[in-house]
Structures are given as structure tokens and as C-alpha cells.
Amino acid sequence: MNYSHAFHAGNFADVMKHIVVTRLCEYLKKKDAAFRVIDTHAGIGRYDLTGEIARRSPEWVDGIGRLLKAELPAKARPLVEPYLEVIRGLNPGDRLETYPGSPLLVRTLFRPQDRLSALELHPEYAERLGRLFAGDVQVRVIHLDGWLALNAHVPPKEKRGLVLVDPPFEEKGEFERLVDGLQKAHRKFPGGLYALWYPLKDTRAVHDFVSALEATGIPRLLRAEISIRPASNPPRLHGSGLILVNPPFTLEGELRVLLPALAQVLGDPGQGRHRLEWIRGEAPAAAPDPGATRARTGSTGSPRPRRA
Numbered sequence: 001m002n003y004s005h006a007f008h009a010g011n012f013a014d015v016m017k018h019i020v021v022t023r024l025c026e027y028l029k030k031k032d033a034a035f036r037v038i039d040t041h042a043g044i045g046r047y048d049l050t051g052e053i054a055r056r057s058p059e060w061v062d063g064i065g066r067l068l069k070a071e072l073p074a075k076a077r078p079l080v081e082p083y084l085e086v087i088r089g090l091n092p093g094d095r096l097e098t099y100p101g102s103p104l105l106v107r108t109l110f111r112p113q114d115r116l117s118a119l120e121l122h123p124e125y126a127e128r129l130g131r132l133f134a135g136d137v138q139v140r141v142i143h144l145d146g147w148l149a150l151n152a153h154v155p156p157k158e159k160r161g162l163v164l165v166d167p168p169f170e171e172k173g174e175f176e177r178l179v180d181g182l183q184k185a186h187r188k189f190p191g192g193l194y195a196l197w198y199p200l201k202d203t204r205a206v207h208d209f210v211s212a213l214e215a216t217g218i219p220r221l222l223r224a225e226i227s228i229r230p231a232s233n234p235p236r237l238h239g240s241g242l243i244l245v246n247p248p249f250t251l252e253g254e255l256r257v258l259l260p261a262l263a264q265v266l267g268d269p270g271q272g273r274h275r276l277e278w279i280r281g282e283a284p285a286a287a288p289d290p291g292a293t294r295a296r297t298g299s300t301g302s303p304r305p306r307r308a
Contacts, residue, residue, distance in 0.1 A: 009047035010060030010099035012266040013240035022083040025109045027248040034113035036156035037106045038163045040146030042118035044128040045103045076261040119146045150181035154189035166197040175209040200239030221279040222247045228267040
């Protein structure tokens, strides 16, 4: 799909992904013990929203730009606030000029004891990332194929952490690599948190991906998605998804608040939708998520449904 992230920084997929990553970091910070974030496809870490690339493809306007202006529901606002604090801290003036990639986002959220391993294969991107974190003892930038990190860099010495897998989907086979990489990493680090990002574009590929995950037998797999428009033919990016492995017990309830709010704010008028379901795990014997409908007040319907 050629998801070169410089063109898409701050778009709806980034917003959804980064809010969830922020919630995971906030959960990990509840204990005094240190944790590590392993970011397998780290990118350059910081994106200029005023540069030529962003001007050619200003997707951030309908992503973070729209969210900053939105009136979120009362229950959603405090869940989004830590993420927005990071954005405001990087943009102290009246203009939105900078957007953090996931490495800079999580680093901003860290306490002194927490650590980041940021892996990036592209030599230019890895060099820029290294300059961004030069002298930072809490960050290790590694010029390496991120797929190797899923096996070579787990478990972290802290024994607590988040593995963020956010491939660019520039080549065929990324869904298969996600499944294979997760299986290998989970065998070595079964208690870790994992967040696997994927695009909603090819509905058949996503269906096969979810089926393959279910077949792994890995317990506690939670699927979270938002769609900003209906799927189309020919296909175009219409949504953003995360597979969450070993999610905190608080996260499902938070996502039931966040996902419909984000789908409403970020979706095309009347078209925002969301999905939240357990692929494998401990879903309670209850009715389906009542919010997995068209994201507008009073509507009903069946559930369906960037890298940094």
C-alpha cells in the first residue's frame, strides 16, 4: 500500500494508534517498576507539518487538526488528554507545526526509569532518529530490520514492556509477517503487551489476518478498529486497526468510550464506525458492543468495521 509515513503523519490512523499507545504507557506507569517500549518500525520520530511533504498531502488536517478543535464527550476527554498534552508541548504557539512519531511520543511520556528501543531499517531515517535522541540515555536507536526485533529483542531486561509493531505496508506479505513475528515473540515474552497496527483497506486481507491470529492459539487478543468511510472498490484506506495482546484490564472499558468518540470526530460526516471485539480471550458473556454502530447520536446498526 506504500504507506510512506512522512505523507501521513498526524492523520486519523496516527491519532487512533497514538491515543491507544498513550493509554498503554499510562497503564504501565501505574507501577514503580521500569518498563521498556520496543518500537520495531520507528521512522524518524518527529514530523514537520509545515514542510513540503506535509503540504503536498495534508492528511493531518482531518486527523490531529480536527481532534484539537473537537468537543469530545465528557468521558472521553480525560482519556485523550495525556496524548494532547504531548502535542501541545511540542507546539507551544498557536500553530500546529510538529507531530510526534511513536518514539518521541512514548519518550515524552516516560519517567526517569523507563527505556525505549527504537528500531529502523531505512538508513536515512535511522540516522535522523539517532540525531533526535543523541545523548539520551533512556533511548537506544538501532539501525536494524524491525522484524528481527520481535525475536531478538524480547524479553526486555526490565521484564515489563510494550512491543509496538507498526510496519509501513510497503511490500506484500506484511500481514503474514505480523502473525509470524507475533508467534515467535510471544513464545519468548508471553506476558508482554503487544500493539500491532494494520490498515483497513483490503477487507479480504484483514479477514484472513484475523483468522490467522485466531488460529495461533495465543490468548487475550483484542481487536480495535475505527473506519472513517465505507470500504470501496477499488480499495482505498478507509480505517485503522490495532491488535492488542495482553491488554490491561482497564483498556477494554476505555476503548468502549474512545473508539465511538474518535470515529465520530475523525470520520466523514455520518460515516464513522468502530469495532471492538475479542479474537481470543476473556470476552464476557454479554451482548455485542452496543457502540459498534454508525458513530452518530441515536443511531443503531450492525458492528463492522501510519506509521510512526
